[in-house]
Amino acid sequence: MKLIAAKQVIELNPKDQFGSEVTKMTIGGIVSGAISLVMLIVALVFFFMLILGGLKWVMAGGDEKAVATARTQITNALIGLAIVFAAFAIMKLIETVFGITLLSGISVPTFNK
Numbered sequence: 001m002k003l004i005a006a007k008q009v010i011e012l013n014p015k016d017q018f019g020s021e022v023t024k025m026t027i028g029g030i031v032s033g034a035i036s037l038v039m040l041i042v043a044l045v046f047f048f049m050l051i052l053g054g055l056k057w058v059m060a061g062g063d064e065k066a067v068a069t070a071r072t073q074i075t076n077a078l079i080g081l082a083i084v085f086a087a088f089a090i091m092k093l094i095e096t097v098f099g100i101t102l103l104s105g106i107s108v109p110t111f112n113k
Helices: 027-058 064-098
Strands: none
16 A cells, blocks of 8 residues: 655645744743733723722712722722733833843833824
């Protein structure tokens, strides 16, 4: 039995086809994207915790224990958001000082172009 391969070399670099972005991925790009995604998810979680804490406070109806619980949730959410934004600022500072890219796809919005 003779086995003949259709092609000796398999082309892993699609030129202008679907999926050509996959060949340009690097470990640094994957880690950078993962960090950006995690920071976005964590910021959204803390934001929704803040919203839910505010709703709990409004719906407490004068119950001091419920107001205290809502206040604690709001405080924790604000602390979490402050930590996320401080981590973002530290990473941007590291990018500027060392000239490396830690956060791909996330940029600080500006008014001038």
